[in-house]
Each structure stands twice: as structure tokens, then as C-alpha cells.
Amino acid sequence: MANQDKTTNRQQDILPEPTLRRLPWYLAYLTTLHAQNVEYVSTTRIAEDLKVAPSQIAKDLSFLGLRGKTRIGYSVDELEDTLRRFLGFAQRHNAVMLGVGSLGAALMADSGLQRYGLNIVAGIDINKGIIGTQINGVPVYSPSALSELVGKLKVTIGIIAVPVECAQDVADGLVEAGIKAIWNFTPTRIAVPDGVVITNTSIYSHLAVMYNRLSNLGQ
Amino acid sequence: MANQDKTTNRQQDILPEPTLRRLPWYLAYLTTLHAQNVEYVSTTRIAEDLKVAPSQIAKDLSFLGLRGKTRIGYSVDELEDTLRRFLGFAQRHNAVMLGVGSLGAALMADSGLQRYGLNIVAGIDINKGIIGTQINGVPVYSPSALSELVGKLKVTIGIIAVPVECAQDVADGLVEAGIKAIWNFTPTRIAVPDGVVITNTSIYSHLAVMYNRLSNLGQ
Numbered sequence: 226m227a228n229q230d231k232t233t234n235r236q237q238d239i240l241p242e243p244t245l246r247r248l249p250w251y252l253a254y255l256t257t258l259h260a261q262n263v264e265y266v267s268t269t270r271i272a273e274d275l276k277v278a279p280s281q282i283a284k285d286l287s288f289l290g291l292r293g294k295t296r297i298g299y300s301v302d303e304l305e306d307t308l309r310r311f312l313g314f315a316q317r318h319n320a321v322m323l324g325v326g327s328l329g330a331a332l333m334a335d336s337g338l339q340r341y342g343l344n345i346v347a348g349i350d351i352n353k354g355i356i357g358t359q360i361n362g363v364p365v366y367s368p369s370a371l372s373e374l375v376g377k378l379k380v381t382i383g384i385i386a387v388p389v390e391c392a393q394d395v396a397d398g399l400v401e402a403g404i405k406a407i408w409n410f411t412p413t414r415i416a417v418p419d420g421v422v423i424t425n426t427s428i429y430s431h432l433a434v435m436y437n438r439l440s441n442l443g444q
Numbered sequence: 445m446a447n448q449d450k451t452t453n454r455q456q457d458i459l460p461e462p463t464l465r466r467l468p469w470y471l472a473y474l475t476t477l478h479a480q481n482v483e484y485v486s487t488t489r490i491a492e493d494l495k496v497a498p499s500q501i502a503k504d505l506s507f508l509g510l511r512g513k514t515r516i517g518y519s520v521d522e523l524e525d526t527l528r529r530f531l532g533f534a535q536r537h538n539a540v541m542l543g544v545g546s547l548g549a550a551l552m553a554d555s556g557l558q559r560y561g562l563n564i565v566a567g568i569d570i571n572k573g574i575i576g577t578q579i580n581g582v583p584v585y586s587p588s589a590l591s592e593l594v595g596k597l598k599v600t601i602g603i604i605a606v607p608v609e610c611a612q613d614v615a616d617g618l619v620e621a622g623i624k625a626i627w628n629f630t631p632t633r634i635a636v637p638d639g640v641v642i643t644n645t646s647i648y649s650h651l652a653v654m655y656n657r658l659s660n661l662g663q
Contacts, residue, residue, distance in 0.1 A: 242653065250649075253631040253632035257608060276633070313656065318655060334550050337545075337648070338651070342651070343651060390480075414494060422654060426645070428557075432557070433467065438643070442639065
């Protein structure tokens with residue numbers, strides 16, 4: 226009985242994932258309003274512009290502890306700022322990039338990730354030709370440096386962009402080194418122990434979905 | 445009644461999206477087996493390795509018109525090749541990159557996309573400093589060149605990596621130029637008319653989900 230209560234509480238504390246996926250849309254929308262010098266926005270207007278039910282928006286935003294003022298709505302600046310903080314974009318999260326090939330190097334070169342709080346502090350690769358070089362000012366090391374880097378630079382996130390056949394081994398090495406979250410850019414599934422976060426961004430799977438829908442258009 | 449039958453048929457023709465999202469995993473897995481010189485693989489082994497129910501795998505692969513042989517299973521080479529073709533990765537799909545900033549340029553530099561059939565033939569940007577230059581051998585043009593490029597180079601896909609406040613305008617321009625599919629890398633929602641495919645890859649939204657799970661770990 227005590228256990229059951231604990232489970233229930235824990236689930237209530239955790240934000241529902243659909244809400245969490247909508248919040249960055251709201252933030253993007255507010256950034257647009259900000260650029261247009263809009264000062265206040267109502268739930269009704271957000272709902273119309275984003276085609277989300279007003280009740281859903283009010284519920285989603287209630288997780289932030291914010292409420293719109295009657296008739297005026299939300300302050301765009303305040304809501305944008307609160308969302309950015311709430312989503313963790315205002316903090317710095319240190320990460321290492323495993324696999325500095327084409328995609329890995331591309332992600333290291335994307336300053337957008339930095340604006341969203343991701344601070345890639347090191348690249349790791351087995352290619353001797355790039356070990357010791359820098360990508361976008363970030364040094365590339367050999368895999369043997371991983372454990373020390375994680376401890377010394379307070380790295381919590383490992384990003385995996387290695388060839389698919391090495392992905393699980395690399396993930397195991399990250400877990401052993403004490404990484405708390407893995408962001409997997411390979412198209413494979415990776416197994417991690419409980420207590421380690423895994424987030425999949427399967428760019429190439431999205432391509433397959435797009436190609437399939439494209440070919441269905443012609444039918 | 446006739447209409448109802450038609451709808452039913454159409455839905456049967458279209459591959460279920462969960463299946464479509466699993467197929468690239470199977471392909472990635474087969475690539476790994478291939479690298480290990482494995483010649484045949486059974487549904488049972490795929491199921492164990494990928495932690496997917498055997499019946500699900502058999503159902504998913506039945507969409508390819510392939511059936512494993514009793515006791516031997518599937519030929520790894522044949523299944524890999526069939527999956528690659530089925531997913532559209534063996535064809536070339538011409539695309540333009542809208543917004544050659546940090547993320548756009550990074551994606552243009554990712555040769556992995558090319559291996560999965562995406563052929564970025566041009567970049568488009570408003571920045572006069574990069575118009576006329578090349579990224580990874582691909583020329584960058586001004587927005588005024590879009591319509592002509594789409595027609596001349598048989599471009600079907602537009603990739604959007606512009607600042608969020610310009611995303612909808614850029615999408616409207618792509619639709620007007622005759623693009624059939626939009627791959628949206630911005631964190632905003634984009635509205636497109638019926639008959640145009642929209643695929644969202646919200647990298648930064650995935651970051652928010654990862655940060656949130658990371659902060660829940662500590663609780």
C-alpha cells in the first residue's frame with residue numbers, strides 16, 4: 226500500500242511527455258511574437274495560431290506555475306523566459322560527442338545546440354587523423370581519455386554518432402564512465418541500465434517516413 | 445458505402461507508421477550482423493536482440509513480401525537489401541536546404557544523409573556573404589532562385605533550418621515553388637496544404653525531454 230502511494234506520487238511529479246513535447250513549440254512561437262514586438266498573448270490566440278485546444282494550452286502552461294491575466298493574457302517576455310528556464314535551455318549541460326565523423330562533426334559545429342543549453346566539451350574518435358585536432362574550438366580525444374574527461378569536465382551527457390555496429394559498445398563505455406544520459410543519433414536501439422536516460426533522435430528513420438509518405442502521394 | 449470501402453482499402457495500402465519506424469531499426473541491426481559476417485538470422489534471434497515480440501517482427505517484415513525459411517530464417521544480405529530499397533534509401537531524392545546557417549550547413553556536410561538517399565542539390569540563404577559559395581560541393585543561392593531550381597533540378601523535398609520566426613514564410617514559398625515534402629528542423633509547427641508531406645525533426649525538443657528526465661533522476 227505504501228509502495229503504491231509512492232508510485233502514484235512519483236507519476237504525478239513527472240511532467241507528461243506530450244506536454245513536454247509541446248512546450249518547445251510554445252517557446253518557438255513566443256520567440257516569433259517577441260521578434261514582432263508583441264507584448265501580451267492570450268490562450269485563445271496561442272490556440273488559434275498553433276491549432277491546439279485552449280484548454281490544453283492552459284493545462285500545459287499550468288505546469289510552469291504561470292497563469293494568464295484575465296483579458297490581457299500572458300506577458301510574452303515572461304512566458305518565454307519561464308519556458309526557457311523550465312525546459313533546461315537556460316542551464317549548461319556538459320556533453321561529449323562520441324564519433325566525430327560526418328554527423329558528429331556537424332552537430333559539434335551547430336551553435337544552435339549551445340543556445341539550447343548543450344555544451345559539447347569534447348569529441349571522442351578512434352580515427353588517429355583527427356585525434357588532437359579541434360572542431361569548432363572543441364578538442365577531439367581518443368576513447369582512452371573518456372573516463373577522465375567525464376570526471377574532470379563534469380560531463381553528464383554522451384552523444385552517440387558512431388557507426389551503427391559500434392553503438393552498443395560505445396554506450397556501454399559511456400555508462401561505465403559515469404554518464405547519466407545518452408543522446409543516440411544512430412538508427413539502432415541501445416540498451417542502458419535503469420537510472421540512465423536514453424533519448425533517440427533517429428534522423429534517418431524520419432527520412433524513411435517522409436519517403437514513404439511521398440510515394441503514397443502519387444497513388 | 446462505396447466511399448467507405450475506398451477508405452478502408454486506402455488505409456490497408458498505407459504502411460502503419462509504427463511499423464515504418466521499426467523497419468530502419470531492423471535495417472541497422474542487419475548492417476551490424478552483416479559486419480559480423482552472419483549469413484542467416486531467425487525471427488527469434490532478431491526478437492531477442494532487439495527486444496521486440498517475434499510475432500511483431502514477422503508482421504512487420506510481411507509488408508516487404510518476404511518470409512523467412514523454416515529453421516534457417518532470413519538471408520541477412522537479402523533482407524538488408526530489401527529493407528533498404530523498401531525504405532527508399534536506395535533511390536535518390538533531390539532536396540534543397542533552406543537556411544544555410546549553423547544547422548543547415550551542418551546537415552549539408554553530413555554525408556550520412558546521402559547514404560540514405562537524400563541528395564541535397566542546393567542551399568538557399570538570404571545572407572549575401574554565403575550566396576555564391578559552396579558547402580560540401582553544393583552551391584548556395586539567393587531565395588529568388590528557388591522556383592527555377594526546383595523545376596530544373598527536379599527537387600521534391602525542402603529542408604527548413606531557418607530561424608523559427610521565418611519558418612512558415614519559407615514553407616509557404618516552398619509549397620508555391622512546387623515542393624512535395626517539407627522536412628522541418630525548426631522547433632515550430634508549420635502549416636501546409638493537403639497533398640504536401642510534412643516531417644518534423646525537432647532536435648531541440650528532444651533535448652528538452654532529455655534534460656527533464658535527467659533532472660527527474662535526481663529526485
